[in-house]
Amino acid sequence: MKVGIITQPLDHNYGGILQNYALQKVLKQFNIDSITFDYLPGKQPFFRYILSCIKTCLLSFSSQKRSFYKWNTEDVYRKKIFDDFVKKNIVKTKIIRKYQSKLIVLNRLDALIVGSDQVWRPKYNYRLTDIYLKFCKGMFVKRIAYAASFGVDYWEYSSKQTQECSKLVKKFDAISVREESGIKLCKEHLGVGATWVLDPTLLLTKEDYLPICEEIPICNEKYLAAYVLNENEETTATYEKEAAARGLVIKKFHADSKSTLTVPEWLAIFRDSSYVVTDSFHGTVFSIIFGKDFKCLYNKTRGPARFDSLLKLYESSKIDEMREFSLNWLKKALEK
Template sequence: MRIGIFTQPLKDNYGGILQNLALQRVLRRMGHYPVTIDYDIWRPPLLGRIRLGVQNLFRKSKLSGRRFDIERFVCAQINMTSRVSTDRQLKHCMKTNHFDVVLTGSDQVWRRAYNPRLDWSFLSFANKLPRIAYAASIGIDYWDFTEEETCRCAELLKNFIAVSVREASAVELCRKYFGRNDVKVVLDPTMLLDASDYPSINGAATDRPYVFTYILDWDYCKGRIVESLTKELGLPEYSSEYNSFGKKLEKRLSIEGWLAGISNANLVICDSFHGTAFSILNHRPFIVLCNSERGNTRMQWLLELFGLQDRMVQDVSEVDSLAPIDWDSIDTILNRERIKSINFLNTALKSV
């Protein structure tokens, strides 16, 4: 079947891109033809667009760095439609792509704060096509939809033949506010593949042992934890976003470089869901720093699933009591959850 996938705009988000890559690969292994709907609603004002255009003419060398790396990776690894940003364009996209089914997920497609068009995330544009939600994430464990949004999305969700979410708290939210009692919890698509399935550069990020940090939202407490741990271990910090001093890297890593940074690290410190997921996939010792701004619920559920709740810390003193991770036990849980998640997808698609 030809499957249209609706997820968050990929842009230059490591986890967002990799979860979409993983879902496409899993669907292709099942014998389907997945295509991601490439959309981005936000557009700067006219003067802003002109300014950006002029800047781009004189900054090709800079833009050819990370942005080129990301675009190259996405073009090579992910099958996408042409870009859409309006209802008219989306309607044309649906008409010309001849999808047999449309799927929403994964990532925080149902996080209200991240979606100016919630109705799109609930596949309002799918007309009479079968609809599936795979590992859709609300991201928080409380309700912030308006009454009007709740009614609209609940009505749209009635058209779904199968619904799954990425964290357990979303099951109850869907039951209470959408009236769906059949919602399942499944793995994020990134965890349906093995670490070896992902493209990566050869070799370690550096020639010596290091601590890899992926801090999306820096604050003093996080910086203090990173600084304390690197000093205690006697290892340098290799960062992919903000370092321990709150400085954001001018030249960030390619996706392959980010994957290699995690897979070869002696320790990973992150405040990211996908940083956590790839640490688990690669059997890397890791520590998760709380990130309430982006939503701790997602990471807490993932850690609870694997019995690793103590890996989320708020102070450096909590690190000393951490026991080594039993990776055999982790793999047992991972394999069990993979079977459940892939069975959900197979069953949903066979019902189309």
């Protein structure tokens, strides 16, 4: 069997890249070949940008406020610090700017896996129906959603998106979601059942990630890692207070187009830290994987529901149990 993976773009997102790496590694353990569709956004049509701005303005009058998005006036390309890791560790297609059915034929795929990360969140996918596999309509290929995430616990789709996606998702052979709240969203708005599973990064253990950063020298200095994606006065005050209370120096790092850390260097930050303060989902994940004490700051803009499910499992010491369940779910979904 050969599987194609459809996920968020593998650009300046450490967690997004590592979840895809982890999923491919698990599939390899199942003796299944896989290839990721290397989708990177192209130039954004101006009318799409205008519509996005209008929606952002309207949402400012509700409880679902969001920031304005930057208009993509050029095709997106991956920075070298990410591209080096992706080329070495992830089996992928050539860069594509849109999903096409010919990709299934050219790569001789038997199944498609959608996930993980916030693949089903409209604010991150303006071609949302592609992520529900509209582009392979009429093709005989197994469709699986693994740990697909809506990011939030409320419904963000327009009525048109809901109507289209509810039809497409009913063609899936197996559906799982990353957040427990996603089960309710699937049932109430898409009319399908779903199973709660772990993010792919948590299907692997610390021992699986250590070889990635083994060439990065161990830092013997005790420090607090401040991995904050949306920094403000409150978050700064929080990690400064935590560092002072523990007598730790602060090391700040982030994930955006200005990032300078390679993926191995990013992992080493968690490996060597004494304490972590983060508002990142995958920052929290890797704090858990490396067995670090941490403080999680809820990031309402990026999707707080993601933290609810993760921390529920962590605080009840059920991650190992959930890992076994998730692996079995994925294996059975592929064997159907």
